[in-house]
Amino acid sequence: MSSDPKVKTIAVLGGTGREGSGLVLRWAQGGYRVLIGSRDAARAVAKAGELNAVIGEDVIRGLDNVDAAREADMVVLAVPYAAHEDILRSVADVVQGKILVDVTVPIQPPAIRTVYVPEGNAASLEAQALLGDGVRVVAAFHNVSASHLPDLAQGVNCDVLVCSDDADAKNEVFQLVEAIAGTRAVDAGPLANAVAVEALTPVLMYISKRYKVAGAGIRITGLE
Amino acid sequence: MSSDPKVKTIAVLGGTGREGSGLVLRWAQGGYRVLIGSRDAARAVAKAGELNAVIGEDVIRGLDNVDAAREADMVVLAVPYAAHEDILRSVADVVQGKILVDVTVPIQPPAIRTVYVPEGNAASLEAQALLGDGVRVVAAFHNVSASHLPDLAQGVNCDVLVCSDDADAKNEVFQLVEAIAGTRAVDAGPLANAVAVEALTPVLMYISKRYKVAGAGIRITGLE
Numbered sequence: 001m002s003s004d005p006k007v008k009t010i011a012v013l014g015g016t017g018r019e020g021s022g023l024v025l026r027w028a029q030g031g032y033r034v035l036i037g038s039r040d041a042a043r044a045v046a047k048a049g050e051l052n053a054v055i056g057e058d059v060i061r062g063l064d065n066v067d068a069a070r071e072a073d074m075v076v077l078a079v080p081y082a083a084h085e086d087i088l089r090s091v092a093d094v095v096q097g098k099i100l101v102d103v104t105v106p107i108q109p110p111a112i113r114t115v116y117v118p119e120g121n122a123a124s125l126e127a128q129a130l131l132g133d134g135v136r137v138v139a140a141f142h143n144v145s146a147s148h149l150p151d152l153a154q155g156v157n158c159d160v161l162v163c164s165d166d167a168d169a170k171n172e173v174f175q176l177v178e179a180i181a182g183t184r185a186v187d188a189g190p191l192a193n194a195v196a197v198e199a200l201t202p203v204l205m206y207i208s209k210r211y212k213v214a215g216a217g218i219r220i221t222g223l224e
Numbered sequence: 225m226s227s228d229p230k231v232k233t234i235a236v237l238g239g240t241g242r243e244g245s246g247l248v249l250r251w252a253q254g255g256y257r258v259l260i261g262s263r264d265a266a267r268a269v270a271k272a273g274e275l276n277a278v279i280g281e282d283v284i285r286g287l288d289n290v291d292a293a294r295e296a297d298m299v300v301l302a303v304p305y306a307a308h309e310d311i312l313r314s315v316a317d318v319v320q321g322k323i324l325v326d327v328t329v330p331i332q333p334p335a336i337r338t339v340y341v342p343e344g345n346a347a348s349l350e351a352q353a354l355l356g357d358g359v360r361v362v363a364a365f366h367n368v369s370a371s372h373l374p375d376l377a378q379g380v381n382c383d384v385l386v387c388s389d390d391a392d393a394k395n396e397v398f399q400l401v402e403a404i405a406g407t408r409a410v411d412a413g414p415l416a417n418a419v420a421v422e423a424l425t426p427v428l429m430y431i432s433k434r435y436k437v438a439g440a441g442i443r444i445t446g447l448e
Contacts, residue, residue: 113413114413114414114416114417115345115416115417115418115419115420117341117345117419121339121341145446157445157446158445161427186431187430187431187434187435188427188430188431189337189338189426189427189430189431189434190338192338192339193338193339193423193426193427193430194339195339195341195419195423196339196420196423196424196426196427197427199417199419199420199423200420200424202413202417202420203385203412203413203417203420203421204444206411206412206413206417207410207411207412207413207444207447208446210411210413211411211447213446213447214446215446216444216445216446216447217444217445217446218442218443218444218445219442219443219445220428220431220440220441220442221381221382221440221441221442221443222369222381222432222437222438222439222440222441223431223435223437223440
């Protein structure tokens with residue numbers, strides 16, 4: 001990795017989706033160059049134009065997933081679980097040597113408020129197994145509700161639990177967390193601990209519906 | 225169940241342990257009659273005497289696990305995961321028709337700060353499968369650190385996520401949560417969602433060690 005601690009270009013694969021586009025917007029606002037990746041490059045270009053208009057600056061570009069992943073310093077994966085494996089296979093070569101931040105939540109629609117444990121226990125563990133040791137997989141941002149990301153005037157009231165087997169990669173992702181106002185990065189341990197972080201998302205979706213709130217999040221207590 | 229909404233007698237199997245004895249103390253203080261269950265009745269009797277002295281009242285009794293479970297209106301299981309299945313088998317007959325609150329966290333020592341996904345995905349799902357439909361299993365209290373329970377002068381800064389497939393059983397357990405000052409009960413959905421709640425505990429133990437704090441907990445945001 002570069003000796004500059006701040007990643008310059010982030011690709012968000014699945015950046016046309018609700019969670020992905022919200023993250024794109026926050027990071028673009030935070031001073032990063034952001035690439036939106038999509039299976040359909042035209043859709044990525046359209047979404048980039050839309051989000052640049054919100055920011056009032058031309059810092060977001062749209063590409064297909066593979067080109068976006070190839071150009072970026074750091075790659076963020078925010079895709080439906082059903083597409084997770086296929087998209088990982090398509091970018092496996094171009095993400096070697098990079099950090100891959102996996103935001104994917106393993107759910108089985110229509111039961112989106114019920115925890116689903118995938119074969120590899122966590123989407124991010126499956127990503128690490130598929131990509132091999134040449135890629136440092138970090139699990140993060142799963143618990144930040146998409147409903148809170150688009151309103152740039154509002155901070156996000158949620159801690160971001162960050163899991164990885166690579167301490168340096170965790171530290172680099174901490175900077176991406178700091179770029180989203182209101183959040184706090186918490187080192188949540190090895191990648192195996194992503195099981196808890198991923199599984200918490202359908203629980204938060206259940207809680208949001210049950211208590212009729214816009215997007216429940218979490219805070220770790222006892223750190224103050 | 226009785227038409228009286230408040231359970232009168234709670235058995236805590238594993239009530240001689242750190243988490244179990246802390247819960248015993250809080251519930252005894254909250255006005256419940258509490259039975260400590262242990263594989264060794266003499267140890268349960270000794271621990272009951274010790275905790276009654278703390279409370280300054282004679283509301284806790286020690287018994288072996290089976291007798292404690294038989295006598296109680298509601299049974300709480302707070303045992304090491306390695307003993308979970310054996311103890312469940314030993315009380316399976318006497319808990320039929322009752323609520324069983326499973327506090328067990330599936331960990332594999334010595335890796336107590338790393339999530340371990342058991343064969344049945346969650347200890348409480350394994351309990352429900354083993355006990356059958358005649359027992360209403362509720363998962364709760366996993367994230368309340370044992371280190372905060374003994375000091376009765378201090379509230380516990382933690383939400384208690386409660387999962388079950390039975391809505392009435394969840395409501396009865398909500399009352400046990402209210403008896404512990406500082407906590408807040410949150411309906412976290414069906415028992416399948418206990419995967420997240422159980423897995424969060426080794427993550428909180430990791431965070432506590434990593435940030436050198438006494439016992440990290442969680443709060444759900446967005447409900448206020």
